[in-house]
Amino acid sequence: MNRKNIINSLVSLLFIGLVVLFSIPIKSLPIIGMLFNPYTGFTQNARLEMEPQEQNFDFEELHGNAEVHYDTSYVPHIFAENDSDLYFLQGFVEAKDRLWQMDMQARNGMGELSEIVGDVALDNDKLMRRLGIHKAAATLIEQFKKDGTLATIEQFSKGVNAYISQLDHKNLPIEYKLMNFKPRTYQTIYTAVLMKIMAMRLTAMEADIENTNFVNTYGKELFDKLYPNFYATESQSPIIPSGTHFSPQPKIDTASKEWIANAMFPKKVLQHLDRHLGSNNWALHKSKSETNHAILCNDPHLKIHLPAIWYEMHLVSNQQNVYGVTMPGAPGIVLGFNQKIAWGVTNAGRDVRNWYEVQFTDTNRSHYVLDSQKIASTHRIERIHVKGKGTIVDTVIETQFGPIIYDKKFTKNPMPTDLALSWTNYLSSNELKTFLGLNKAKNHHDYLKALESFYCPGQNFIYADIEGNVAIKQQGLFPKTVIDKDKFVLKGNAKRQMMDQFIPINENPYILNPERGFVSSANQHPTDNSYPYYYSSGDFEAYRNRRINDVLSSKTKHSIQDMKNLQGDNLGLMAKEFLPIFLQTLSPKNLENPTIKELKKWDYFYNEESKMATFFDIWMKNFEEMVWDELKSEKVVYEFPKTIVLYNILKSEPQFTFFDNQSTRAIETANDIINQSFEKSIKDYEINKKTWWEYKDTEIPHLAKIPAFGRYHVPSGGNKHIVNATWKDWAPSWRMIVEMKPNRPEAWVCFPGGQSGSPASKFYDNQINSWTKVGYRKVVFSYKPSELSILKSIYFHKK
């Protein structure tokens, strides 16, 4: 080979080498060549935003012609001749705007994320498989078949797949290009998975493991004091007003102490979900409304992200005309209104999960003890495909109590014992049927009928109609149990410990047109303690509900503007209650601190620019940390008692033993801790004296945590336990106010994000700035396309 050929070969090799290098994903990097080529990569995602104003599609699955018109807020209004076409087009349009999000949500629930992101998601996948979300979804599909809702999901899925099948590689959502995978055929089970995942997020709120540790350390008497079933009367305002008559209460037994597991559970094992999720809803009877029409308001608080949690739509067919939001991946409207009624939800938060310490008889865990009998367990083999690592096998052991979730093999932080989970999310129900029923409901009777099939998660369904009626029902399948049985990890050795009895659906808390002229809920106790069944929650709210009910009761009639003001209300009731006590208790020296002067002027509002909101938040956190120092163990997990419980103890028992600081020889009282926490907080605060929004630092991250696709340092007021529950990364995910005008309802909405799932679109995050200021957009509830200001249209024809 001569010199020339060697050089030729080297040049060729360099060329081929570079092409190969830019064609393969190295570690987590995308395929650089594909991404940077403007005809295949991210440039094409920007080009897609230049789509023509009119498009046409022909599909065999359609029965007639249909139209989709996007209005100037990029809300699709689907006009179809029948429901079958309507749900097909809903699937098509949701996929068009949110395909990657739908895909990721399904993979998350199916426990298949590792397949695309590698072993960083392995623990999550294992947890999902052990929880059996996919198995529960399969049960739901069976129920869909029985109830006739399967056809709806099938049409929806066909619509999604019709979109996927015409999608060129260059038009894939940008996240597929960055993460280097492709969309797969959409299956009906993915919609069921989505519903089960939502139920998981809204029910995994119990603190059984923490409670068990506490009761095994400090005893039952102290537990009852610090974790009571009901808060002090003045600290609660239940959903069904106190004093409402319930059927007489039979005596309810208390669970035996012998039932509670003896183990102490370590700290690092728990895969806790965010427990602060909550929501507000209220509805004014027409007599309480300045407009003389019922008004319904709803703002569900969730962990927010981009693309936005919700997707706003208007669905019109010969059988319905409904407007609102849906979760991408679900047919129908989840929260919204039609020509006759409006509805919304908040989370009931009731405990519907029991944990059991199962006693296996052998190391293979093939048998366990139940009522002194040896019972065979079943072993479910889960194969998890991990990108770059092959297949990992996890054996999930199923018992009569439920699947074993935590054990010695779960993660690198093992649980010392085998814990099985019993959960209403595993039972056969049909939550989708409820939403589809509400979409078409015409009156109060239809609303109650639609709720019947809704079991999990327990929700407070609020209702208003064009007749001016309002109602609220806490709907779900809730365990009928003896007192405290649901609060602890139980010994899994007897059938009597099982979760096998349920409160009859028709005895769930419910009220229609109450005397006070409004109905409301904000994750608080549904009733006072005269309700004939025992229930509990890991997280009943104590502040937002009282503020809402106070404001609604403060005037004879309210306007739409009042409702907007209330959804954006920043009053911190907790600060209003604690701060006067704190200030009374401070030493003369501390009272001379210049911050006190400012603090005394503070109106307790957590507005964006408030610095005293920042200071009080720091002070409150330090105070709680110092009071509950006994519960800050490095090894064992405990939960701090609720702030409202601390408030009542502070008022009544300032010498309470927990006020003592464990790290000093002296015996401290509440006064000492208030002063010590103040001194520490002044130091913390004076480091940079941040305004409330700077300190709180609200963010709306991208679903896959791609920093360039998220929004950070978002200026906003509000806080947890405040009606405007905008905290760091969870917040009102959808604000809706509907006035039930008889000829045509009117609505005002906003949400933290935008309609499009594409980071290339101006509709990806365009509503955030308005949302942070609690601004609203009036929706166009059109009866025909000619009433719309149209941005773009898609025409569909039968092939």
Place this chain on the structure above:
Amino acid sequence: MSNFKNLLFFIISITVQFILYYFTDFHWTGFLMLNIGLCFFGYYILSIPHKGILYNSFMNVFLLWLFYAFWINHNNEGIMYSRIAMLFNIPNAYILMFVQALFGGLLSLLSGWVFVRWNSK
């Protein structure tokens, strides 16, 4: 005459690159294969010298990508390019466009060089 041929070659190259990519769902390496095909056409049909082949290989891709990116970015109000620039720690959208065009241009130049090396006497 040679200037005219070079210009003609450039116009044909950029048009073919644009049309084939714009209307089809090509693999990302397609522009390199196309360029090699164009090199054959330029060298053997239009008798473009090696220097012209190399110059054209770089320029037709560099300019096409740069102007295409500029046009798309302008219509997209800079949204996507700003986000991707942020993703790769590139100071702004315009530098990203330049980097993108240079990336394509240099790879295309390399493909032209391979052609030239194997088609020289």
